[in-house]
Amino acid sequence: MPVKKKRKFPDADDNEPKCKITSFTRPQIRGARPIADKLFSGKKCLTWFHKYAGADKEVGPEAMEKFCEDIGVEPENIIMLVLAWHLEAASMGFFTKDEWLRGMTILQCDCTERLQSKLDYLRNELNDSVSFKNIYRYAFDFARDKDQRSLDMDTAKAMLALLLGRTWPLFPVFHQFLEQSKYKGMNKDQWYNVLEFSRTINTDLSNYDEDGAWPVLLDEFVEWQKAWPTS
Structure with a gap:
């Protein structure tokens, strides 16, 4: 979990106001015996x-x-x-x-x-897909500066690498897109939709609906990726 220096008032496994996260259901704990x-x-x-x-x-x-x-x-x-x-x-x-x-x-x-x-x-x-989705959504408020509504892009890229780097085949390409993009941060809607995109859109982007309700950031990613030479 990356560590941030405290402000007044996170590679994969080996790779608003102060927010109390209470809306995410946590499963009953099962594990090793005490x-x-x-x-x-x-x-x-x-x-x-x-x-x-x-x-x-x-x-x-x-x-x-x-x-x-x-x-x-x-x-x-x-x-x-x-x-x-x-x-x-x-x-x-x-x-x-x-x-x-x-x-x-x-x-x-x-x-x-x-x-x-x-x-x-x-x-x-x-x-577990439900638990992972809740952890992914929680990570947005957990990692953002509390005086900002969005994640700064460096933090967003680090957290995406942690959460999706090993499981989403398109992540390396998406990371390159973010590196060269004009975006300086990622808002909550964009953050949530990146996970949905990673779960539902084919690696070749063949089922991406340009008229769908995706954030502009993802429209631009698809356009950018399709413009790459195929050979």
Whole structure:
């Protein structure tokens, strides 16, 4: 999960106002059995949080790196985005105490070992089309600067690479298009439609309807791609 420096007031697996994400349905947690069948402890979970946050009310970028090291996951790994989704984290690179306690309680994780036992579960959620769509949509608000309505293009390209880089055959070409385009950012409608485009449009673009309700950005991508020499 890419880390952003805090403002006042995220390669694939190996590749408005402050928004509380509450509209995305999270499935009931299934996974490894609790360590030694012990019950989840809220007190232990809070102590675990303060191991990284110290006296602060949140785990920040430096502490996040230590947290990732302890659970054995690179900060840029997509599994950190899935975890942030479960915690309903509002800002990239930060977990607040409320987010930590709420999310880890749902996951029934009160220590490093328990979270490690759930990593395969978190990774497998990416294979569920509904969960993936929710994670993808969540990523927009999670990654954007909270004083902006759109994702800046560098962040959008990085998040698209994380989410679609290994599964969408046209992603390398789409990335090239974004590199040379006039667009400096991506709004929510464009972001949502890129996923729909990647799921429904053939690699050769043969079923793309120019009169469909696609954003202009995708119309321009199709026009740009079709203008490429075929040999």
